[in-house]
Amino acid sequence: xxxxxxxxxxxxxxxxxxxxxxxxxxxxxGLISIALMFIDARFRTLETIRMGIxxxxxxxxxxxxVPGELLDGASEFFDSRDKLRSENEQxxxxxxxxxxxxxxxxxxxxxxxxxxxLLGASQAAQTKAQISKVLYLGRDPFSQxxxxxxxxxxxxxxxxxxxxxxxxxxxxxRVHPLLAEVTLITEKDFAVPVKIERTGARMVLFGRGPGQFxxxxxxxxxxxVLEGDVLLxxxxxxxxxxxxxxAKIVRVARGADTVFSKIECAPLAGVNSAESVLVLDRPxxxxxxxxxxxxxxxxxxxRR
Amino acid sequence: xxxxxxxxxxxxxxxxxxxxxxSPWFVVLTLVVAFIANLMPLSGWALALRPDFxxxxxLYWAIHQPRWIxxxxxxxxxxxxxxxxxxxxxxxxxxxxxxxxxxxxFHRRVLRFPLWQQSLHVLGLLIAAQGVVxxxxxxxxxxxxxxxxLLSSVTSVLLWPPLSALLQWPQRVRSLTD
Numbered sequence: 001x002x003x004x005x006x007x008x009x010x011x012x013x014x015x016x017x018x019x020x021x022x023x024x025x026x027x028x029x030g031l032i033s034i035a036l037m038f039i040d041a042r043f044r045t046l047e048t049i050r051m052g053i054x055x056x057x058x059x060x061x062x063x064x065x066v067p068g069e070l071l072d073g074a075s076e077f078f079d080s081r082d083k084l085r086s087e088n089e090q091x092x093x094x095x096x097x098x099x100x101x102x103x104x105x106x107x108x109x110x111x112x113x114x115x116x117x118l119l120g121a122s123q124a125a126q127t128k129a130q131i132s133k134v135l136y137l138g139r140d141p142f143s144q145x146x147x148x149x150x151x152x153x154x155x156x157x158x159x160x161x162x163x164x165x166x167x168x169x170x171x172x173x174r175v176h177p178l179l180a181e182v183t184l185i186t187e188k189d190f191a192v193p194v195k196i197e198r199t200g201a202r203m204v205l206f207g208r209g210p211g212q213f214x215x216x217x218x219x220x221x222x223x224x225v226l227e228g229d230v231l232l233x234x235x236x237x238x239x240x241x242x243x244x245x246x247a248k249i250v251r252v253a254r255g256a257d258t259v260f261s262k263i264e265c266a267p268l269a270g271v272n273s274a275e276s277v278l279v280l281d282r283p284x285x286x287x288x289x290x291x292x293x294x295x296x297x298x299x300x301x302x303r304r
Numbered sequence: 305x306x307x308x309x310x311x312x313x314x315x316x317x318x319x320x321x322x323x324x325x326x327s328p329w330f331v332v333l334t335l336v337v338a339f340i341a342n343l344m345p346l347s348g349w350a351l352a353l354r355p356d357f358x359x360x361x362x363l364y365w366a367i368h369q370p371r372w373i374x375x376x377x378x379x380x381x382x383x384x385x386x387x388x389x390x391x392x393x394x395x396x397x398x399x400x401x402x403x404x405x406x407x408x409x410f411h412r413r414v415l416r417f418p419l420w421q422q423s424l425h426v427l428g429l430l431i432a433a434q435g436v437v438x439x440x441x442x443x444x445x446x447x448x449x450x451x452x453x454l455l456s457s458v459t460s461v462l463l464w465p466p467l468s469a470l471l472q473w474p475q476r477v478r479s480l481t482d
Binding site for chain 2 (some may be wrong): 010022023026029030032033034035036037039040041046049050053054057060061064065067068083092134136137138139140141142143145147174188189208209210211263272
């Protein structure tokens with residue numbers, strides 16, 4: 001006599017109505033996710049949805065910041081007098097040095113104004129800056145971002161340069177109603193047009209992702225580049241105001257087997273440690289291209 | 305055999321035990337608290353070691369209450385995570401939807417094991433979800449992050465036994481706790 005053993009059915013009986021099967025639902029939501037990712041990566045048209053959800057979630061974000069702020073407040077309360085005094089002295093000496101530098105810059109500024117007037121070029125307006133507090137560092141391990149506070153009356157513009165006391169930090173990439181997202185110069189493939197302070201040679205600095213120094217790419221082996229050179233923004237893109245300090249060259253490796261050198265640069269700004277930052281207004285638009293040249297360029301493009 | 309200490313901290317009902325149904329408000333509350341816990345402004349090693357509270361609590365309810373917390377809810381939670389982390393829109397949504405699916409697929413089986421063996425199941429599921437995120441980001445051109453990224457799955461799993469006991473606390477019948 002044999003006992004037939006039937007396995008339990010995988011799906012519950014039909015009279016328990018449970019909607020579409022799990023596989024169907026996973027496929028449905030999976031396809032939506034993939035579509036969203038594709039649209040977000042290629043077209044960037046989901047910003048309004050993102051901003052809407054971010055605004056709704058913002059109060060929860062504020063709640064999460066409370067424990068950290070309490071801790072900070074407590075440690076500040078217990079800061080010793082000595083520490084505060086030494087910090088004060090340090091700040092005073094820094095102010096003296098900065099004042100001296102500013103005084104010596106006056107002469108140079110006057111001279112450059114005279115020269116630009118001689119050349120007939122319009123003098124770039126003084127860039128305006130808005131101060132902002134860093135709320136928290138981005139938690140996404142794949143990208144390099146920080147989030148800064150935005151006051152209700154502050155008029156942030158996506159694309160503006162963000163600096164701290166010692167140099168360029170990055171660029172505003174998303175502006176939400178109450179906070180703004182800054183992409184750091186260390187983000188992978190984030191490009192900043194720079195020039196070397198010593199020689200004025202123009203180059204482009206590329207970020208390489210978390211934990212790695214940005215590098216100057218496509219610089220030939222015979223270029224005049226030394227370790228310790230300071231890089232300034234060149235304003236060739238019209239995005240960053242000119243002459244902001246960006247990075248310092250820490251390593252130059254000239255390979256015999258390659259055309260280009262490998263040049264690593266350390267950011268001068270406290271990219272991950274700044275507590276407050278300045279958001280600079282975008283520089284005034286560059287003068288438009290002359291009509292003849294633009295037409296010629298158009299022709300060239302069409303021919304290609 | 306290895307056993308957890310016999311304390312109420314690690315005691316949960318077995319599959320055949322009868323416990324009270326959870327209150328829907330409690331489920332929502334725990335999810336919100338876990339979401340806020342994920343939003344803590346951490347960086348460096350603290351961030352690398354931070355368990356993914358939201359994923360663990362989500363997985364707990366998806367395993368214990370699959371009728372309430374399923375693939376759709378998990379997907380929505382993932383979408384919220386994507387917005388606050390400011391990364392690719394939809395990556396956590398897909399990863400959490402997969403978590404929801406595997407919870408639905410495994411929930412009858414997982415609950416038959418003692419807590420530490422449940423943890424091993426959970427470890428597998430969480431690493432699979434993280435693997436999905438890593439593959440998606442690499443495909444979209446991000447740099448490969450350091451391997452410390454996977455540490456958060458391990459700490460999340462360490463959280464599983466005490467969290468299970470804690471979340472089941474309000475559902476205990478008196479005879480079980482006595």
